[in-house]
Every structure is written in structure tokens, then in C-alpha cells.
Amino acid sequence: MTAPLPPTTPDVPDTSLAEEEVVTLASELIRIDTTNTGDPDTVVGERAAAEYVAEKLAEVGYETTYVESGAPGRGNVVARLAGSDPSRGALLVHGHLDVVPADASEWSVHPFSGAVQDGYVWGRGAVDMKDMVAMSLALARRLKRDGIQPKRDIIFAFLADEEAGGHYGAQWLVENRPDLFEGATEAISEVGGFSITVKDGVRAYLIETAEKGIAWMTLRARGRAGHGSMVHDDNAVTKLTEAVTRLGTHRFPIVLTDSVRDFLHGISDITGFTVDEDDLEGSVAKLGNIARMIGATLRDTANPTMLKAGYKSNVIPSVAEATVDCRILPGRQEAFERELDEILGPDIEREWVGLPPLETTFDGALVDHMTASILAEDPGAKALPYMLSGGTDAKSFAQLGIRCFGYAPLRLPADLDFSALFHGVDERVPVDALQFGTRVLDRFLRNC
Numbered sequence: 001m002t003a004p005l006p007p008t009t010p011d012v013p014d015t016s017l018a019e020e021e022v023v024t025l026a027s028e029l030i031r032i033d034t035t036n037t038g039d040p041d042t043v044v045g046e047r048a049a050a051e052y053v054a055e056k057l058a059e060v061g062y063e064t065t066y067v068e069s070g071a072p073g074r075g076n077v078v079a080r081l082a083g084s085d086p087s088r089g090a091l092l093v094h095g096h097l098d099v100v101p102a103d104a105s106e107w108s109v110h111p112f113s114g115a116v117q118d119g120y121v122w123g124r125g126a127v128d129m130k131d132m133v134a135m136s137l138a139l140a141r142r143l144k145r146d147g148i149q150p151k152r153d154i155i156f157a158f159l160a161d162e163e164a165g166g167h168y169g170a171q172w173l174v175e176n177r178p179d180l181f182e183g184a185t186e187a188i189s190e191v192g193g194f195s196i197t198v199k200d201g202v203r204a205y206l207i208e209t210a211e212k213g214i215a216w217m218t219l220r221a222r223g224r225a226g227h228g229s230m231v232h233d234d235n236a237v238t239k240l241t242e243a244v245t246r247l248g249t250h251r252f253p254i255v256l257t258d259s260v261r262d263f264l265h266g267i268s269d270i271t272g273f274t275v276d277e278d279d280l281e282g283s284v285a286k287l288g289n290i291a292r293m294i295g296a297t298l299r300d301t302a303n304p305t306m307l308k309a310g311y312k313s314n315v316i317p318s319v320a321e322a323t324v325d326c327r328i329l330p331g332r333q334e335a336f337e338r339e340l341d342e343i344l345g346p347d348i349e350r351e352w353v354g355l356p357p358l359e360t361t362f363d364g365a366l367v368d369h370m371t372a373s374i375l376a377e378d379p380g381a382k383a384l385p386y387m388l389s390g391g392t393d394a395k396s397f398a399q400l401g402i403r404c405f406g407y408a409p410l411r412l413p414a415d416l417d418f419s420a421l422f423h424g425v426d427e428r429v430p431v432d433a434l435q436f437g438t439r440v441l442d443r444f445l446r447n448c
């Protein structure tokens with residue numbers, strides 16, 4: 001005689017309410033226009049979004065801290081949920097509330113409508129990153145409401161100004177209010193945890209373990225001012241544009257970093273596609289939509305983006321300036337600068353602002369929990385590390401010694417060009433991906 005099956009009562013209440021809420025929260029957050037133009041005078045909505053989040057947290061019993069970071073209206077909200085084991089480091093779950101601008105005339109739906117239709121939540125911020133903000137908020141509420149105590153403290157942070165570098169958000173808080181992140185050893189946030197379909201329906205979930213560094217460089221050439229009608233051999237505009245042309249057409253060498261190598265070999269294990277280390281660009285080109293993202297992590301880049309010189313047609317200016325958006329691989333800063341010396345020559349002055357690259361390893365207990373939580377909801381899938389060519393608030397939190405990951409889980413349709421949705425027209429997120437992510441993150445936050 002077979003023994004009776006044990007009762008199937010789950011040990012914790014299910015996530016159905018959080019899965020319902022996450023859709024409403026994402027939609028309502030999108031309806032709060034939080035456009036960050038990069039010009040502090042024209043930024044809108046961050047305070048309203050922060051107040052909305054604070055109210056949703058207070059409603060279930062959180063004490064929240066509201067901080068304006070460096071200027072009026074730059075709202076941030078932080079709340080902490082105490083864990084059962086104070087000996088363990090806290091986990092920071094952070095998300096930014098601001099979005100990049102959107103031109104409504106280009107969209108199928110209004111970008112701040114938060115429309116829920118055709119199985120998607122539509123609008124600016126749907127994937128960058130009000131999706132993860134909504135998942136975090138839904139789960140912060142769920143854990144509190146259901147009286148679930150995680151093992152470690154969880155710090156939920158909802159932040160301003162990521163889209164313009166975090167000077168009025170994460171970076172300001174790191175410099176001025178590090179007490180809010182006391183005890184945090186690891187963090188999760190955006191641009192990781194989403195799926196790509198690699199072969200015969202097999203999904204790989206890309207967990208971000210590295211980011212290229214950002215260096216916004218001003219180049220300056222000086223010459224002799226003079227009349228535009230004269231013979232003149234010391235022209236700042238000419239000197240500058242020659243240097244900018246050399247730099248803009250230069251290709252930096254391909255460098256295979258650990259994160260990119262692990263990613264490519266992981267893909268190779270699933271698909272059987274061979275990674276040709278002598279032709280990495282050719283190998284990456286076979287990856288489909290994701291090739292655009294991965295291709296940018298094979299080498300440093302330096303793209304000229306702005307030029308400034310002169311004030312009148314017949315006056316040769318004494319100074320000309322250019323801005324170059326440089327993205328540098330982990331470990332490449334010195335080599336990159338040596339290459340710049342050669343390309344630009346001694347007469348071009350340079351100034352930098354930016355933040356260094358990040359890279360961590362794809363191992364340890366937290367990574368195991370991230371992987372297991374995905375596999376529990378999508379058996380047969382794989383989790384792989386990858387490097388983001390852009391930057392996030394993780395760069396700021398890394399300055400506090402926090403080990404940062406991109407982990408905002410979404411199970412995506414095979415044919416969705418996900419990376420094109422970031423800052424793109426008709427940005428949208430599948431409703432069932434939000435609900436999937438909520439289940440994955442619930443398991444992760446309860447156990448990690």
C-alpha cells in the first residue's frame with residue numbers, strides 16, 4: 001500500500017495578488033510622466049512618482065524615508081524590511097523612477113497612457129524601468145502584507161535621475177546619505193534577468209555581471225584668433241576636427257573579457273554554435289537581435305556626439321570643443337588612454353567625467369539563488385552572465401563596496417526585439433512577463 005501524499009498546503013501564501021497588482025502598478029507608474037531631459041530645470045514628475053511609491057509602501061505598514069537629492073523635486077524613497085538573520089548582509093533592490101523623453105507623435109499609443117492592451121503594458125518606462133519598479137513594489141507590499149520575513153534585510157530604493165547619470169539620484173545618495181544603504185553587500189536592479197530564445201525554444205536568461213565604464217570626454221583645441229578673410233595656419237576648428245575624425249573612425253582592438261567569454265561559451269553549450277576566438281565579431285553576428293548588445297561589449301568605443309566652436313562667420317575662434325562618448329571595457333582604462341594619446345596627439349586637451357566599469361564573477365550563493373529562482377519558473381532554461389555596454393545606477397552603488405547585478409526577470413516572447421525597446425518607440429512589456437518576474441523575484445527575495 002502506498003503512503004498517502006503529504007498535504008499540499010504551500011508554506012507561504014501564493015503570489016496571485018502581487019501578480020495582479022504588478023500590472024496596475026506598472027501602468028499607474030507609466031501614467032506619471034517622469035521625463036528626465038538631462039536639464040535639471042525641465043525634469044518633471046519624480047516627486048509625484050516617489051510620493052506614489054511611498055504611499056503604496058506606507059499603506060501596508062512600511063516606514064519610508066523620502067529624500068530630495070540635491071535639488072527640489074528630485075524625489076527618492078527608501079524603505080527597509082528586516083530579515084531574520086542579522087549576521088547576513090542586506091540586499092539592495094533599486095530602481096529608477098525617471099524615464100527618457102518620448103515624442104507622442106511617433107507612438108501607436110500615448111507614451112504616458114500606461115495602456116494595458118494586446119497582452120502588453122505600453123508606455124515610456126515599460127522596460128526602462130517601471131517594470132522592475134512595479135515588481136519590486138508589488139513584492140515589498142506582498143512580503144509585508146503576508147507577514148513573510150526574508151532571511152536578510154532587504155532595502156528597497158526608488159530613485160531619481162538615473163537617465164542623466166544619477167547626480168541628482170543614486171550618486172548623490174551614495175555621497176550624502178550612505179547611511180540609507182548601511183549593511184548592504186549585494187544589489188539587484190535593471191538590464192538583466194530577461195530571456196532570449198536561443199534554440200528550439202530554449203531560453204537563456206542574461207544576468208548582468210558587468211558594465212562598461214562611461215567616460216564623457218571634452219576635447220579642446222586652441223589656436224590663434226583672427227579674421228576669416230586672411231591666410232591663417234593656426235585654426236582651432238581645423239585642429240579639432242582633424243583629431244575628432246581620427247578618433248571617430250578609429251576601431252579599438254577586440255578584447256575578450258571574462259563576462260563576455262562566459263556568455264559566449266554558455267550560448268555555445270546550448271546551441272552547439274562554435275565561438276571562433278579569431279573572429280569574435282563574426283561569431284556574435286550570428287546571435288540575432290542580441291548581437292547589437294553583445295557586439296558593443298567586445299571593444300572600447302569613442303563616438304563623437306557634440307561640437308562647439310565660433311560665434312561669427314568671419315571670425316576664426318581661438319578655441320574649439322568636441323564631446324566624445326567613450327565606453328571602456330573593464331581593465332582597459334590605461335590602454336585606452338595610451339591609444340588616445342596616439343590618436344589625438346599632444347595639442348588636444350582633454351577632460352573627463354564619468355564612472356568606471358564594473359565586473360563581478362558569476363558565482364556564489366546569490367548567483368545560485370538567482371539561477372534557481374528562474375529555473376523553478378522556467379525549467380529547462382539556462383542562466384548566463386553578460387556585460388551591459390551601457391551604464392546604470394549600479395556604478396554608483398559599487399562605490400559603497402556593494403556587489404551589483406542586473407536581475408529584473410522577464411520571460412519574453414522569442415520574436416520580441418527587447419533591446420530595441422529601451423528608449424525606443426512603442427516601449428512595452430508583456431503582462432505575463434511581469435507576472436513571471438514577480439513570481440521569480442518572490443522566490444528569490446524570500447530565500448536569498
Ligand SMILES: [Zn+2]
Binds near residue numbers: 128129190
Ligand atoms: Zn534604466
